[in-house]
Amino acid sequence: MDEGADNGFNHSQTKMSMTTKTPLSAIAKAFEELSGFLGSQTKDQKLRLDNFCEACSLVSVLFSCLGLAFKFAEMEYVAKVHDLVEASKTYATLENVLDRDVANDTVKKPGSHSRNLRRVRQGLDLIRALFEEFLSTExxxxxxxxxxxxxxxxxxxxxxxxxxxxxxxxxxxxxxxxxxxxxxxxxx
Incomplete structure (x- = not known):
């Protein structure tokens, strides 16, 4: 397994289901922790892929709440997150995944981890945009x-x-x- 140095991310706080009561609070807490880590990381600290995947996996409940119209988006998002969870067993950090795909010239190939990472980011952007729009209604x-x-x-x-x-x-x-x-x- 491709291991990096301990990045300072508090692994005990990442078990969202034990510490929060609602899906929204679990999602908020997970992404606040990621944001806090990214804001305070040093040069040798990298964002762990498993921590990122854990936070992203919590978001799938929001897709399912949007109903049948977003079923395909939900299935695609869940599949891409699952691929990244499997990749986290081999690669320790997001940077390791990207470095590997760049070295193999597979960044734009369907099924590559970096492409799946991009699709997960697009799913997160979609959810963010939808909920921002929902909150701005009359x-x-x-x-x-x-x-x-x-x-x-x-x-x-x-x-x-x-x-x-x-x-x-x-x-x-x-x-x-x-x-x-x-x-x-x-x-x-």
Whole structure:
């Protein structure tokens, strides 16, 4: 196994399921830890591939909450993360993976670890963009949270209900903006 020096990343804190109660808090904690490590790393410290994969694997729950429209994106994301998890058994750091693919001239080849790393990054960017858009809708977040708490106490998944409310509002906004465009085109 390609081992690097201990990078200072706290391995005891990476077991998210033991220390957090919700998927969103686990995701937030994992990426805050990665961000903290990247912000404080020294020249000889590298981001471990297994730590990165663990954080990325937590995000798949967000894809599944988006419904059938994102099923293919979820399956692709999970497959790419799984490939990187398998690669973490051979390569210690992200840099090792990239160095190996560059040396073998396989960076752009389908199935290469660096290409899968790129696809995972694109999946993370997609989730980030979607949730930023969800949070910028007209719907009041406080009302959503109150509804979420109400439905959580009545047995529904709070995260799923929250996402359904946001998606419903997004659909109304999309329909409203589409109708505006149609009306404006007919006026011309």
């Amino acid at each position: 719907m009041q977040l406080q009302q959503l949270i109150l509804k979420c708490v109400h439905h959580t106490t009545h047995g529904q998944s709070g995260l799923r209900f929250l996402l359904e409310c946001i998606l419903f509002q997004q659909g109304k906004n999309f329909y409203r903006s589409s109708m505006k465009q149609i009306i404006q085109q007919r006026r011309k």
